[in-house]
Amino acid sequence: MIAIRLGLYLSLMLLLGLAAFPLYALRDSERPEGKILTLRKTLIFWSGAAIILSVLGFLALMAAMMGTSIADIDWAMCRTILFETPIGNAWLVRIAALVAALVAALAIDRSVKRRLITVATASAIALSTLVWTGHAGASEGTLGSLHKASDILHMLAAAIWLGGIAAFLRILQAPDDGI
Numbered sequence: 119m120i121a122i123r124l125g126l127y128l129s130l131m132l133l134l135g136l137a138a139f140p141l142y143a144l145r146d147s148e149r150p151e152g153k154i155l156t157l158r159k160t161l162i163f164w165s166g167a168a169i170i171l172s173v174l175g176f177l178a179l180m181a182a183m184m185g186t187s188i189a190d191i192d193w194a195m196c197r198t199i200l201f202e203t204p205i206g207n208a209w210l211v212r213i214a215a216l217v218a219a220l221v222a223a224l225a226i227d228r229s230v231k232r233r234l235i236t237v238a239t240a241s242a243i244a245l246s247t248l249v250w251t252g253h254a255g256a257s258e259g260t261l262g263s264l265h266k267a268s269d270i271l272h273m274l275a276a277a278i279w280l281g282g283i284a285a286f287l288r289i290l291q292a293p294d295d296g297i
Contacts, residue, residue, distance in 0.1 A: 119178045126171040130245040133164040133219060134274070135281010137237040140230075143282070149230045155288055158223060161237050165220035168244065172216065176209050208247040215244040245277055246270045 136157055140149045148154045180196050181188045200206035222228070222236035249269040 119175070119182065122171055122175045122178055126168060126175055127248065129164050129168040129171055130241060130248070131273075131277035131280045132284055133161065133168060134238055134241040134245055134277040135279070136164070136284055137161055137219075137234050137241060137281070138278050139281050139285035141234050141238065142278075143285070146231065149234070151230060155285060157234075157288075160288075161223035162220065165216055165223050165237070165241075168241075169213065169216045169220065172209065172212055179205070205251045208250040212244045212247040215240040215247070219244065242274055242277075245273050249273060 140155060140157070144154060151158050176196075177188045177191065180191050180199065183199075184190075184192055184195065186192075200210060219237045219240035222233050222240065225233055228236075249266055
């Protein structure tokens with residue numbers, strides 16, 4: 119479960135950070151795929167990885183809550199948890215956001231800027247859902263809302279930072295075309 123959670127956090131943070139990097143660090147003329155940075159396949163990979171890890175994480179959580187293996191999960195109980203608990207609601211929003219990110223990353227006909235904005239926004243929503251049921255999710259009232267908001271901002275800032283580092287590493291590895 120810990121490895122799945124770590125993978126989910128990393129995939130969501132890299133997805134957001136890599137999608138956001140060209141929006142704040144590159145000019146419009148530098149954003150087209152392959153001009154400075156090639157991201158389309160990477161964004162597709164991290165979107166897909168985050169979806170798979172979210173599903174695996176949910177199944178592992180259900181198995182742990184029920185005291186069974188993943189193969190013996192009570193699916194009626196899973197439906198109840200999905201549609202009637204904050205954990206389930208957060209998971210459903212995360213999956214919807216990740217599917218939107220994946221569709222945007224796959225979109226060939228859309229403008230690069232619009233695609234990046236859509237992937238970044240959807241992945242920011244997906245990353246934020248981790249806070250809803252985490253440590254900050256246990257707080258209630260105004261203080262709880264402030265706690266959630268600060269945790270979300272912290273996660274988003276960390277994702278932008280991590281994605282910026284990953285993007286710089288990708289740029290450094292790119293062949294020099296005499297620029």
